[in-house]
Amino acid sequence: LDAGQPLKISNVTVVIMGGAAKSTGDTDASRVLGIATPFEGDCILQLYPARIAEQGKDGLGALQLTAAHELFHCVQYATWPDLMAEFDNHNWWVEGTAETVAQAVFPNIEEAFRWGFNFSNRFRDTPLTKLTYENVVFFSWVWADDPKLLFRIISAMPVGGNEAAQQQA
Numbered sequence: 001l002d003a004g005q006p007l008k009i010s011n012v013t014v015v016i017m018g019g020a021a022k023s024t025g026d027t028d029a030s031r032v033l034g035i036a037t038p039f040e041g042d043c044i045l046q047l048y049p050a051r052i053a054e055q056g057k058d059g060l061g062a063l064q065l066t067a068a069h070e071l072f073h074c075v076q077y078a079t080w081p082d083l084m085a086e087f088d089n090h091n092w093w094v095e096g097t098a099e100t101v102a103q104a105v106f107p108n109i110e111e112a113f114r115w116g117f118n119f120s121n122r123f124r125d126t127p128l129t130k131l132t133y134e135n136v137v138f139f140s141w142v143w144a145d146d147p148k149l150l151f152r153i154i155s156a157m158p159v160g161g162n163e164a165a166q167q168q169a
Helices: 049-054 059-079 087-105 109-122 133-145 147-155 163-168
Strands: 012-016 034-039 042-047
Touching (some): 034 059, 049 059, 087 109, 087 133, 087 147, 109 133, 133 147
Antiparallel strands (some): 034 042
């Protein structure tokens, strides 16, 4: 984000949900730990601490990581609304960068190792544009070189761009 460019998120509301709560996009109750929803310039975060506990994860650490991850989705909606409207075409960087920023704010070594292991098993045979959360490895590498480069990569993504156009960008 450029200096002086205001982030257009007025309020952030955090809602603690029960384990069985459902929402649009919440297709796998056992995996979804949080959902970010933009609404008229506000950001609504739904967090599922009961699901975190069910998975045997570090409660507070996983909750903090999830909140940071979901909050960055609101930053994405506010900054790149046209790209976020095409989530299915861009989920490789949407989830990868959200996980990268969350790890920068609330490092969680268990999650970092898990995504690193998944990335190492898949990246040789699968393009980055076909991976999702595992791209935390790629984007963390980019972030370590220059955080602004991460944002330039996202900003270069073509609206309506197919996989080839995204890879070229």
